[in-house]
Amino acid sequence: MKNSECNSSILANIVKIRNEKGFSQEYLAQKIGMKQAGYGLIENGDRKLSYELLLQIAVVFEMDIVDIIKYPEKYINLRDIDKHLCPDDAPNVVVQIQVRESKQKEILSILLNNKELELLNN
Numbered sequence: 001m002k003n004s005e006c007n008s009s010i011l012a013n014i015v016k017i018r019n020e021k022g023f024s025q026e027y028l029a030q031k032i033g034m035k036q037a038g039y040g041l042i043e044n045g046d047r048k049l050s051y052e053l054l055l056q057i058a059v060v061f062e063m064d065i066v067d068i069i070k071y072p073e074k075y076i077n078l079r080d081i082d083k084h085l086c087p088d089d090a091p092n093v094v095v096q097i098q099v100r101e102s103k104q105k106e107i108l109s110i111l112l113n114n115k116e117l118e119l120l121n122n
Contacts, residue, residue, distance in 0.1 A: 008045055010049065010054070010068065010069055011042070011043055011044075011049065013068055014043065017061055023060075025039055031056075032056040032057060032060060033056075054068065
C-alpha cells in the first residue's frame with residue numbers, strides 16, 4: 001500500500017470513528033486544540049496528519065493508535081494472550097502426535113501458529 005493510500009485509509013477511519021462516536025469536527029478540533037477549519041483540512045487530506053496529532057485524536061477517541069489505523073479490526077497483542085492463556089506457573093503439557101516425518105514441521109507449524117519450533121528427536 002502506498003503512503004498516500006495508507007494515509008487516506010487512516011483519515012477515512014478517523015472520520016468513521018468520529019461519526020460513530022457522535023463527535024462533530026468542531027468538537028474533536030476543540031478537544032485537540034485546533035480550529036474546526038484546520039481540522040477539516042486534515043480530514044480532507046489537504047493538511048498533513050502528524051503522529052502527534054493522531055495520538056491526540058486517539059486520546060479523545062479513547063483508543064490505541066493502532067486500533068484507529070486497523071479500524072474496524074482490533075489489535076490483539078499475542079504476548080498478552082499467551083500470558084493470559086498460559087501463565088508462567090501453568091504446568092507444561094506434552095502432546096504426542098504420530099505423523100509421517102516429512103509432515104512433522106508442517107503440522108507443528110499449523111498447530112502452533114507458525115511460532116518457532118524445536119523438534120525433538122526421540
